Amino acid sequence: MKATATAHPIQGLVKYHGIRDQELRTPYHDSISLCTAPSNSTTTVAFESDRAEDEYVIDGERVAGRGAERIRTVVDHVRERVGIDNRVRVESENNFPTNVGFGSSSSGFAALATALVEAAGLSLSRPEISTIARRGSTSAARAVTGGFSDLRAGNNDTDCRSRRLEVDFEDDVRIVGAVIPAYKETEAAHAEAEDSHMFEGRLAHVHGQLADMRDALGRGDFERTFEIAEHDTLSLAATTMTGPSGWVYWQPETLTVFETVRDLRSEGVPVYFSGDTGASIYVNTTAEYVDQVESAIADLGIETRVWQVGGPAQVRDADAALF
Incomplete structure (x- = not known):
């Protein structure tokens, strides 16, 4: 039960600000963005039956504190969906500067959600995966669907999901x-x-x-x-x-x-x-x-x-x- 995924970070065009529901990370209003390439986050996930605890590593550094809590929220949601309790190993790498305003959390959580879904054997559309990624970072929902994407605000996963827009230019x-x-x-x-x-x-x-x-x-x-x-x-x-x-x-x-x-x-x-x-x-x-x-x-x-x-x-x- 192992998989790897890559996602591009987003540039907000009409940006969301403020979170209505802290658990679901649903925003107060819709938002629209585009993804920037070739900048990307690559994440490998493995569910391991013999592992005693989860391990999260980003760019060679073990993640703790609030960062680990956000990752665990996404991991736990997938575990609950498939009914497994195996611990996970997560490693992620970014090929662009992080924590300077270029959307690294969006690509990181989009890659994480996509890899988790694949490793867990779930068959989901990208809009459905976007609801999982959103639990880690609201903007990650749009990084899942890519291109120019539109995230609608809502109170649940049926309403608050991302969709890709067709744009001529x-x-x-x-x-x-x-x-x-x-x-x-x-x-x-x-x-x-x-x-x-x-x-x-x-x-x-x-x-x-x-x-x-x-x-x-x-x-x-x-x-x-x-x-x-x-x-x-x-x-x-x-x-x-x-x-x-x-x-x-x-x-x-x-x-x-x-x-x-x-x-x-x-x-x-x-x-x-x-x-x-x-x-x-x-x-x-x-x-x-x-x-x-x-x-x-x-x-x-x-x-x-x-x-x-x-x-x-x-x-x-x-x-x-x-x-």
């Missing part, structure tokens, strides 16, 4: 990742979301943003899609900054990237910034302009990664196993 999208290595913890910001006086304001307008985003994606409107994502980035930051802890994730380099993107756009380059919780920034453009955009960000002295839209979580062959 998907193959033309390029993402320049501006790596700004300032450590962050997203879960803390979600925990106090309701305490921000801006939270009700975000809830009042986010449904309109979601409708506009679905319309733009359905019409194949690249510019409008990423214009909305840019504005949503600012809305999210306003909410996190006005919570009790006053989370300010941006660094001076973050603001410099914003200004560089706006300067490029004033010169006719189709380019837009977007950020999740963290200092690092996604710079969204097209295949035609990606070299120019990447050079402009690199000239700031900022490390860059170039990505395109990635597909769904995938079960890997046995020779890809990490142990």
